[in-house]
Amino acid sequence: MENESLELRDPAIRVTMMPKDTNYAGTIFGGVILSYLDLAGAVEARKHGKDKLFVTVAMHGVDFIAPVFVGDLVSFYTRTQKIGRTSVTVDITVEAVRREGSGERVRVMEADVVYVAVDENRRPIPINT
Ligand SMILES: CC(C)(COP(=O)(O)OP(=O)(O)OC[C@H]1O[C@@H](n2cnc3c(N)ncnc32)[C@H](O)[C@@H]1OP(=O)(O)O)[C@@H](O)C(=O)NCCC(=O)NCCS
Numbered sequence: 001m002e003n004e005s006l007e008l009r010d011p012a013i014r015v016t017m018m019p020k021d022t023n024y025a026g027t028i029f030g031g032v033i034l035s036y037l038d039l040a041g042a043v044e045a046r047k048h049g050k051d052k053l054f055v056t057v058a059m060h061g062v063d064f065i066a067p068v069f070v071g072d073l074v075s076f077y078t079r080t081q082k083i084g085r086t087s088v089t090v091d092i093t094v095e096a097v098r099r100e101g102s103g104e105r106v107r108v109m110e111a112d113v114v115y116v117a118v119d120e121n122r123r124p125i126p127i128n129t
Helices: 005-007 030-047
Strands: 013-016 051-065 071-084 086-099 105-118
Touching: 013 105, 030 051, 030 071, 030 086, 030 105
Parallel strands: none
Antiparallel strands: 013 071, 051 105, 071 086, 086 105
């Protein structure tokens, strides 16, 4: 996905990173970004079953491309890549707008996350029901 096309889309989630989210190197802890990534992907998955419970079964191709800093405005853009029988695979691109300097837009992370629709016993169920 090109930066230009991302600018035209609404992110699933947009958040400003806070000092509490840093690691000992002073950048944002990767686990914090992963947590938002998971939430953003779930927003996309729910489009395919608003009344369904989706759980995360896998994260593939998780790439931390560039660091995220305190004060960056971070956007999580999602796109449905594949709809299976019980699963939905979501492409997620994460972009930061820097607080420092010129407000540059930087792609900081990419991943594909797989969600499975489950019933009340947490067993996979078809999405198209
Ligand atoms: C999600 C869960 C119910 C799936 O159980 P399962 O026995 O693997 O179910 P299945 O083998 O029938 O697979 C279900 C779907 O998930 C897909 N899937 C399972 N493991 C996968 C993996 N590692 N990567 C990609 N897709 C996967 C299957 O391809 C299948 O998709 P489809 O029906 O669209 O073809 C089970 O793995 C689970 O409960 N995991 C924990 C979920 C959770 O608690 N997540 C929160 C984070 S801790």
